[in-house]
Amino acid sequence: MSSECTLFYSYSSFNPVSGTRFGAMLDQLTDRCGTACLMVMLSVFYPSYAFFFQMSISVDISMHWIHLHTTLLQGKGSHKTMSIEDPYPLQIYYTSKPVLFIMCCGNELFYIMMYLIHFYDSAYFKFLAIVLFPIALAKWMMAILQGYTAARNLVAIDVAERQAQVKVN
Numbered sequence: 001m002s003s004e005c006t007l008f009y010s011y012s013s014f015n016p017v018s019g020t021r022f023g024a025m026l027d028q029l030t031d032r033c034g035t036a037c038l039m040v041m042l043s044v045f046y047p048s049y050a051f052f053f054q055m056s057i058s059v060d061i062s063m064h065w066i067h068l069h070t071t072l073l074q075g076k077g078s079h080k081t082m083s084i085e086d087p088y089p090l091q092i093y094y095t096s097k098p099v100l101f102i103m104c105c106g107n108e109l110f111y112i113m114m115y116l117i118h119f120y121d122s123a124y125f126k127f128l129a130i131v132l133f134p135i136a137l138a139k140w141m142m143a144i145l146q147g148y149t150a151a152r153n154l155v156a157i158d159v160a161e162r163q164a165q166v167k168v169n
Helices: 002-011 021-045 047-074 088-095 097-119 123-168
Strands: none
Touching: 021 047, 021 097, 047 123, 088 097, 088 123, 097 123
16 A cells, blocks of 8 residues: 555655655655565465565565665665666666656556455456566566666775775875
8 A cells, every 4th residue: 555655646746755865765665564565465375476475575675775775875865866877777767757657556556466366266357467467577677677776886885985095094
């Protein structure tokens, strides 16, 4: 539910907390926790896919965490601020509201369909899950790219700090 609320307030033009560090952290925490809880339930419902859901939780939390942390260390005003050096898919992902909306909504809806399929044997829900799976997979791959880019940027910060320290000594 937290992800769906985020989708709507992020997409709207009036969002009083989106421009604050507190808002960014709160947004990330509620999204990660809500999605993790849903995936834990899916692991119980579909034990043969538990490893997939566990990896999804790990990738989601770790890649978003390093991205947000690195963004703060870089002094960027938002975790959605991209530079020309960032991979083009990330630039599109974070600068295009329709792309971000489709990716986030499609990802969450995939997991929601999996939840509903457990309770209702519905061809419609199964069809939607199949249609939405590529979006969920693309979002997972985007998270890995996001984490890789953040790790690369964090290494650059470390190198710059060490070079500055050597110049002082």
